[in-house]
Amino acid sequence: MSAKLIKGTEIREQILEEITSEVAEIKEKHGVVPGLVTILVGENPASISYVTLKIKTAHRVGFKEIQDTQSETISEEDLLALIDKYNKDESINGILVQLPLPKHVDDKKVLNAIDPDKDVDGFHPVNVGRLMIGGDEVKFPPCTPAGIQEMIVRAGVETKGAEVVVVGRSNIVGKPIANMMLQKGPGANATVTIVHTGTKDLAAHCQRADILIVAAGVPDLVKPEWIKPGACVIDVGVNRVGEKISEKTGKKIAILKGDVDFDAAKEIAGSITPVPGGVGPMTITMLMLNTLKSLKFKLGIA
Numbered sequence: 001m002s003a004k005l006i007k008g009t010e011i012r013e014q015i016l017e018e019i020t021s022e023v024a025e026i027k028e029k030h031g032v033v034p035g036l037v038t039i040l041v042g043e044n045p046a047s048i049s050y051v052t053l054k055i056k057t058a059h060r061v062g063f064k065e066i067q068d069t070q071s072e073t074i075s076e077e078d079l080l081a082l083i084d085k086y087n088k089d090e091s092i093n094g095i096l097v098q099l100p101l102p103k104h105v106d107d108k109k110v111l112n113a114i115d116p117d118k119d120v121d122g123f124h125p126v127n128v129g130r131l132m133i134g135g136d137e138v139k140f141p142p143c144t145p146a147g148i149q150e151m152i153v154r155a156g157v158e159t160k161g162a163e164v165v166v167v168g169r170s171n172i173v174g175k176p177i178a179n180m181m182l183q184k185g186p187g188a189n190a191t192v193t194i195v196h197t198g199t200k201d202l203a204a205h206c207q208r209a210d211i212l213i214v215a216a217g218v219p220d221l222v223k224p225e226w227i228k229p230g231a232c233v234i235d236v237g238v239n240r241v242g243e244k245i246s247e248k249t250g251k252k253i254a255i256l257k258g259d260v261d262f263d264a265a266k267e268i269a270g271s272i273t274p275v276p277g278g279v280g281p282m283t284i285t286m287l288m289l290n291t292l293k294s295l296k297f298k299l300g301i302a
Protein backbone atom coordinates (compact mmCIF):
# COMPACT_ATOMS: atom_id res chain seq x y z
CA MET A 1 0.00 0.00 0.00
CA SER A 2 1.42 3.39 -0.95
CA ALA A 3 -1.31 5.79 0.24
CA LYS A 4 -1.32 7.21 3.74
CA LEU A 5 -4.45 6.04 5.55
CA ILE A 6 -6.54 8.90 6.99
CA LYS A 7 -8.23 7.24 9.96
CA GLY A 8 -11.40 8.87 11.25
CA THR A 9 -11.26 6.67 14.33
CA GLU A 10 -7.90 8.22 15.37
CA ILE A 11 -8.86 11.82 14.52
CA ARG A 12 -12.12 11.32 16.45
CA GLU A 13 -10.17 10.39 19.59
CA GLN A 14 -7.94 13.49 19.28
CA ILE A 15 -10.92 15.82 18.84
CA LEU A 16 -13.01 14.24 21.61
CA GLU A 17 -10.07 14.66 24.00
CA GLU A 18 -9.76 18.32 22.97
CA ILE A 19 -13.51 18.81 23.56
CA THR A 20 -13.38 17.07 26.96
CA SER A 21 -10.65 19.33 28.27
CA GLU A 22 -12.35 22.46 26.92
CA VAL A 23 -15.64 21.44 28.55
CA ALA A 24 -13.84 20.97 31.89
CA GLU A 25 -12.22 24.40 31.54
CA ILE A 26 -15.54 26.12 30.75
CA LYS A 27 -17.21 24.33 33.64
CA GLU A 28 -14.56 25.62 36.03
CA LYS A 29 -14.60 29.22 34.73
CA HIS A 30 -18.30 29.65 33.91
CA GLY A 31 -20.06 26.91 35.92
CA VAL A 32 -21.89 25.50 32.90
CA VAL A 33 -21.50 22.61 30.45
CA PRO A 34 -22.92 22.25 26.93
CA GLY A 35 -26.40 20.69 26.82
CA LEU A 36 -27.52 18.46 23.96
CA VAL A 37 -31.00 17.00 23.48
CA THR A 38 -31.74 14.30 20.94
CA ILE A 39 -35.38 13.83 20.00
CA LEU A 40 -36.25 10.36 18.78
CA VAL A 41 -39.72 9.56 17.46
CA GLY A 42 -40.71 5.90 17.28
CA GLU A 43 -38.61 2.76 17.45
CA ASN A 44 -36.66 2.55 14.21
CA PRO A 45 -33.67 0.32 15.22
CA ALA A 46 -31.13 2.27 13.10
CA SER A 47 -32.34 5.58 14.60
CA ILE A 48 -32.15 4.13 18.13
CA SER A 49 -28.55 3.04 17.59
CA TYR A 50 -27.52 6.44 16.10
CA VAL A 51 -29.15 8.35 18.96
CA THR A 52 -27.63 6.03 21.58
CA LEU A 53 -24.16 6.63 20.15
CA LYS A 54 -24.69 10.40 20.09
CA ILE A 55 -25.85 10.42 23.71
CA LYS A 56 -23.00 8.13 24.80
CA THR A 57 -20.46 10.42 23.12
CA ALA A 58 -22.06 13.53 24.67
CA HIS A 59 -21.81 11.88 28.08
CA ARG A 60 -18.17 10.94 27.46
CA VAL A 61 -17.11 14.53 26.75
CA GLY A 62 -18.92 15.88 29.82
CA PHE A 63 -22.06 17.40 28.29
CA LYS A 64 -25.47 17.48 29.88
CA GLU A 65 -27.36 15.07 27.64
CA ILE A 66 -31.06 14.32 27.28
CA GLN A 67 -32.52 11.58 25.16
CA ASP A 68 -36.17 12.51 24.61
CA THR A 69 -38.01 9.53 23.12
CA GLN A 70 -41.53 10.10 21.81
CA SER A 71 -44.17 7.71 20.57
CA GLU A 72 -44.57 7.06 16.83
CA THR A 73 -48.06 8.55 17.16
CA ILE A 74 -47.02 11.98 18.49
CA SER A 75 -48.83 14.74 16.60
CA GLU A 76 -46.94 17.36 14.60
CA GLU A 77 -48.34 20.01 16.93
CA ASP A 78 -47.00 18.25 20.03
CA LEU A 79 -43.60 17.73 18.40
CA LEU A 80 -43.43 21.44 17.54
CA ALA A 81 -44.37 22.28 21.14
CA LEU A 82 -41.55 20.01 22.36
CA ILE A 83 -39.05 21.82 20.16
CA ASP A 84 -40.33 25.14 21.44
CA LYS A 85 -39.74 23.91 25.00
CA TYR A 86 -36.08 23.08 24.23
CA ASN A 87 -35.63 26.31 22.24
CA LYS A 88 -36.49 28.17 25.47
CA ASP A 89 -34.46 25.89 27.79
CA GLU A 90 -31.35 27.85 28.84
CA SER A 91 -29.45 24.64 29.71
CA ILE A 92 -29.78 23.27 26.15
CA ASN A 93 -27.34 24.45 23.48
CA GLY A 94 -28.02 21.86 20.80
CA ILE A 95 -31.26 20.28 19.57
CA LEU A 96 -31.14 17.30 17.27
CA VAL A 97 -34.20 15.65 15.75
CA GLN A 98 -33.35 12.16 14.52
CA LEU A 99 -34.65 11.49 11.01
CA PRO A 100 -36.66 9.88 9.51
CA LEU A 101 -39.84 11.14 11.18
CA PRO A 102 -43.21 9.35 10.80
CA LYS A 103 -45.12 10.12 7.58
CA HIS A 104 -47.84 12.20 9.30
CA VAL A 105 -45.21 14.71 10.42
CA ASP A 106 -43.77 17.35 8.05
CA ASP A 107 -40.03 16.98 8.76
CA LYS A 108 -39.17 20.29 7.07
CA LYS A 109 -41.59 22.12 9.36
CA VAL A 110 -40.10 20.39 12.40
CA LEU A 111 -36.44 21.05 11.47
CA ASN A 112 -37.22 24.67 10.62
CA ALA A 113 -38.79 25.14 14.07
CA ILE A 114 -35.41 24.59 15.77
CA ASP A 115 -33.81 27.84 16.92
CA PRO A 116 -30.98 28.40 14.36
CA ASP A 117 -28.70 29.19 17.32
CA LYS A 118 -29.29 25.64 18.62
CA ASP A 119 -29.31 23.93 15.21
CA VAL A 120 -26.11 21.93 15.75
CA ASP A 121 -26.86 19.71 12.73
CA GLY A 122 -26.57 22.83 10.55
CA PHE A 123 -29.61 21.99 8.41
CA HIS A 124 -31.78 25.05 9.19
CA PRO A 125 -32.05 27.36 6.14
CA VAL A 126 -30.51 30.17 8.20
CA ASN A 127 -27.39 28.07 8.82
CA VAL A 128 -27.31 26.88 5.20
CA GLY A 129 -27.31 30.56 4.20
CA ARG A 130 -24.59 31.41 6.72
CA LEU A 131 -22.45 28.58 5.31
CA MET A 132 -22.89 29.97 1.81
CA ILE A 133 -21.73 33.44 2.93
CA GLY A 134 -18.76 31.88 4.73
CA GLY A 135 -16.21 33.44 7.09
CA ASP A 136 -17.46 34.72 10.45
CA GLU A 137 -21.08 34.17 9.38
CA VAL A 138 -20.70 30.39 9.74
CA LYS A 139 -21.99 29.07 13.06
CA PHE A 140 -22.70 25.38 12.59
CA PRO A 141 -21.28 23.70 9.49
CA PRO A 142 -23.18 20.45 8.82
CA CYS A 143 -21.46 17.58 10.61
CA THR A 144 -20.36 15.21 7.82
CA PRO A 145 -18.87 17.96 5.59
CA ALA A 146 -17.24 19.55 8.65
CA GLY A 147 -15.72 16.15 9.45
CA ILE A 148 -14.42 15.78 5.90
CA GLN A 149 -12.74 19.19 5.98
CA GLU A 150 -11.22 18.48 9.40
CA MET A 151 -9.76 15.18 8.12
CA ILE A 152 -8.21 16.88 5.10
CA VAL A 153 -6.66 19.58 7.28
CA ARG A 154 -5.39 17.19 9.98
CA ALA A 155 -3.90 14.93 7.29
CA GLY A 156 -1.78 17.92 6.23
CA VAL A 157 -3.21 18.05 2.69
CA GLU A 158 -2.79 21.46 0.98
CA THR A 159 -6.19 22.84 -0.01
CA LYS A 160 -5.22 26.32 -1.26
CA GLY A 161 -5.30 26.25 -5.05
CA ALA A 162 -6.09 22.52 -5.09
CA GLU A 163 -8.47 21.06 -7.66
CA VAL A 164 -11.29 19.58 -5.58
CA VAL A 165 -13.83 17.35 -7.27
CA VAL A 166 -16.96 16.39 -5.32
CA VAL A 167 -19.00 13.43 -6.59
CA GLY A 168 -22.61 13.97 -5.47
CA ARG A 169 -24.76 17.07 -4.86
CA SER A 170 -26.91 16.14 -1.86
CA ASN A 171 -27.90 18.84 0.62
CA ILE A 172 -26.22 16.99 3.47
CA VAL A 173 -22.83 16.18 1.91
CA GLY A 174 -22.07 17.18 -1.70
CA LYS A 175 -23.35 20.77 -1.84
CA PRO A 176 -22.12 21.86 1.61
CA ILE A 177 -18.62 20.35 1.31
CA ALA A 178 -18.22 21.91 -2.16
CA ASN A 179 -19.27 25.26 -0.71
CA MET A 180 -16.91 24.93 2.25
CA MET A 181 -13.90 24.03 0.10
CA LEU A 182 -14.33 27.07 -2.15
CA GLN A 183 -14.45 29.66 0.65
CA LYS A 184 -11.54 32.05 0.96
CA GLY A 185 -9.78 30.89 4.11
CA PRO A 186 -7.73 28.17 5.78
CA GLY A 187 -8.58 24.56 4.96
CA ALA A 188 -10.28 25.74 1.77
CA ASN A 189 -9.53 28.27 -1.02
CA ALA A 190 -9.73 25.46 -3.57
CA THR A 191 -11.05 25.31 -7.13
CA VAL A 192 -14.16 23.17 -6.88
CA THR A 193 -16.12 21.06 -9.35
CA ILE A 194 -19.30 19.14 -8.46
CA VAL A 195 -20.22 16.11 -10.57
CA HIS A 196 -23.45 14.09 -10.55
CA THR A 197 -25.58 11.79 -12.70
CA GLY A 198 -26.00 14.56 -15.29
CA THR A 199 -22.22 14.93 -15.75
CA LYS A 200 -20.94 13.90 -19.18
CA ASP A 201 -17.52 12.47 -18.39
CA LEU A 202 -17.23 11.58 -14.71
CA ALA A 203 -13.83 9.92 -15.10
CA ALA A 204 -12.22 12.94 -16.79
CA HIS A 205 -13.29 15.25 -13.96
CA CYS A 206 -12.13 12.85 -11.25
CA GLN A 207 -8.75 12.45 -12.95
CA ARG A 208 -8.08 16.19 -12.47
CA ALA A 209 -8.69 16.08 -8.73
CA ASP A 210 -5.96 16.77 -6.20
CA ILE A 211 -8.67 16.11 -3.60
CA LEU A 212 -11.46 13.75 -4.63
CA ILE A 213 -14.50 13.66 -2.32
CA VAL A 214 -16.99 10.93 -3.21
CA ALA A 215 -20.52 10.90 -1.77
CA ALA A 216 -22.67 9.00 -4.27
CA GLY A 217 -23.86 5.91 -2.41
CA VAL A 218 -22.73 3.58 -5.22
CA PRO A 219 -20.27 0.83 -4.21
CA ASP A 220 -16.95 0.94 -6.11
CA LEU A 221 -18.19 3.74 -8.39
CA VAL A 222 -14.73 5.33 -8.55
CA LYS A 223 -12.26 3.17 -10.43
CA PRO A 224 -8.51 3.26 -9.78
CA GLU A 225 -7.80 4.76 -13.22
CA TRP A 226 -9.99 7.76 -12.28
CA ILE A 227 -7.56 8.73 -9.52
CA LYS A 228 -4.71 11.15 -10.09
CA PRO A 229 -1.48 9.67 -8.68
CA GLY A 230 -0.84 11.15 -5.22
CA ALA A 231 -4.37 12.56 -4.82
CA CYS A 232 -6.19 12.72 -1.49
CA VAL A 233 -9.30 10.52 -1.71
CA ILE A 234 -12.15 10.98 0.77
CA ASP A 235 -14.71 8.20 0.48
CA VAL A 236 -17.97 9.21 2.16
CA GLY A 237 -20.03 6.31 0.81
CA VAL A 238 -21.41 3.71 3.17
CA ASN A 239 -22.96 0.83 1.23
CA ARG A 240 -24.27 -2.38 2.79
CA VAL A 241 -23.19 -5.11 0.41
CA GLY A 242 -23.89 -8.20 2.54
CA GLU A 243 -23.71 -9.65 6.04
CA LYS A 244 -21.10 -11.48 8.09
CA ILE A 245 -20.69 -12.83 11.60
CA SER A 246 -18.71 -10.51 13.87
CA GLU A 247 -15.59 -12.16 15.33
CA LYS A 248 -15.99 -10.00 18.46
CA THR A 249 -19.67 -10.53 19.27
CA GLY A 250 -20.68 -13.57 17.20
CA LYS A 251 -23.64 -11.51 15.93
CA LYS A 252 -24.60 -10.78 12.31
CA ILE A 253 -23.20 -7.46 11.08
CA ALA A 254 -23.36 -5.64 7.75
CA ILE A 255 -20.46 -5.78 5.31
CA LEU A 256 -19.79 -2.16 4.38
CA LYS A 257 -18.16 -0.83 1.24
CA GLY A 258 -17.36 2.70 0.16
CA ASP A 259 -17.90 4.41 -3.19
CA VAL A 260 -14.24 3.94 -4.14
CA ASP A 261 -12.53 0.69 -5.11
CA PHE A 262 -10.30 0.94 -2.02
CA ASP A 263 -7.88 -1.95 -2.61
CA ALA A 264 -6.86 -0.67 -6.03
CA ALA A 265 -7.16 3.06 -5.20
CA LYS A 266 -4.78 2.86 -2.24
CA GLU A 267 -1.94 1.94 -4.60
CA ILE A 268 -2.41 5.18 -6.57
CA ALA A 269 -3.68 7.81 -4.10
CA GLY A 270 -1.37 9.79 -1.82
CA SER A 271 -3.83 9.53 1.06
CA ILE A 272 -7.19 7.81 1.42
CA THR A 273 -9.97 7.22 3.96
CA PRO A 274 -11.08 3.64 4.65
CA VAL A 275 -14.70 2.43 4.91
CA PRO A 276 -15.56 1.76 7.68
CA GLY A 277 -13.38 3.83 10.02
CA GLY A 278 -12.94 6.87 7.77
CA VAL A 279 -15.51 9.66 7.48
CA GLY A 280 -18.15 7.76 9.51
CA PRO A 281 -16.72 8.38 13.01
CA MET A 282 -16.24 12.09 12.24
CA THR A 283 -19.94 12.97 11.95
CA ILE A 284 -20.86 12.51 15.62
CA THR A 285 -17.56 14.08 16.63
CA MET A 286 -18.42 17.26 14.74
CA LEU A 287 -21.88 17.26 16.32
CA MET A 288 -20.13 17.47 19.69
CA LEU A 289 -17.91 20.27 18.43
CA ASN A 290 -20.94 22.23 17.16
CA THR A 291 -22.71 21.81 20.53
CA LEU A 292 -19.61 23.08 22.36
CA LYS A 293 -19.43 26.00 19.90
CA SER A 294 -23.08 26.82 20.58
CA LEU A 295 -22.37 27.27 24.29
CA LYS A 296 -19.23 29.28 23.49
CA PHE A 297 -21.25 31.62 21.24
CA LYS A 298 -23.74 32.08 24.07
CA LEU A 299 -20.98 32.85 26.57
CA GLY A 300 -19.28 35.18 24.08
CA ILE A 301 -16.04 33.17 24.11
CA ALA A 302 -16.18 31.58 20.62
Ligand code: NAP
Nearest residue numbers: 144168169170173196197215216217236237238279280283
Ligand atom coordinates in the same frame (compact mmCIF):
# COMPACT_ATOMS: atom_id res chain seq x y z
P1 NAP B 1 -27.80 11.06 -1.88
O1 NAP B 1 -28.68 12.08 -1.28
O2 NAP B 1 -28.40 9.81 -2.44
O3 NAP B 1 -26.96 11.77 -3.06
C1 NAP B 1 -26.12 11.04 -3.89
C2 NAP B 1 -25.53 11.96 -4.91
O4 NAP B 1 -24.64 11.19 -5.71
C3 NAP B 1 -26.56 12.56 -5.86
O5 NAP B 1 -26.26 13.92 -6.08
C4 NAP B 1 -26.41 11.75 -7.13
O6 NAP B 1 -26.59 12.48 -8.31
C5 NAP B 1 -24.94 11.34 -7.08
N1 NAP B 1 -24.74 10.07 -7.79
C6 NAP B 1 -25.32 8.89 -7.51
N2 NAP B 1 -24.90 7.95 -8.41
C7 NAP B 1 -24.04 8.59 -9.24
C8 NAP B 1 -23.32 8.17 -10.38
N3 NAP B 1 -23.38 6.92 -10.82
N4 NAP B 1 -22.55 9.08 -11.00
C9 NAP B 1 -22.48 10.36 -10.55
N5 NAP B 1 -23.15 10.81 -9.49
C10 NAP B 1 -23.93 9.94 -8.83
O7 NAP B 1 -26.68 10.57 -0.89
P2 NAP B 1 -25.94 11.29 0.36
O8 NAP B 1 -26.88 11.44 1.47
O9 NAP B 1 -25.16 12.46 -0.11
O10 NAP B 1 -24.94 10.11 0.76
C11 NAP B 1 -23.96 9.62 -0.12
C12 NAP B 1 -23.24 8.46 0.51
O11 NAP B 1 -22.57 8.91 1.68
C13 NAP B 1 -24.15 7.31 0.97
O12 NAP B 1 -23.48 6.09 0.81
C14 NAP B 1 -24.35 7.59 2.44
O13 NAP B 1 -24.64 6.43 3.19
C15 NAP B 1 -23.01 8.17 2.80
N6 NAP B 1 -23.04 9.07 3.96
C16 NAP B 1 -22.16 8.82 4.97
C17 NAP B 1 -22.14 9.65 6.07
C18 NAP B 1 -21.16 9.36 7.16
O14 NAP B 1 -20.27 8.59 6.99
N7 NAP B 1 -21.26 9.94 8.29
C19 NAP B 1 -23.01 10.72 6.16
C20 NAP B 1 -23.87 10.97 5.09
C21 NAP B 1 -23.88 10.14 3.98
P3 NAP B 1 -28.01 13.13 -8.74
O15 NAP B 1 -28.17 14.33 -7.88
O16 NAP B 1 -27.81 13.48 -10.16
O17 NAP B 1 -29.04 12.09 -8.49
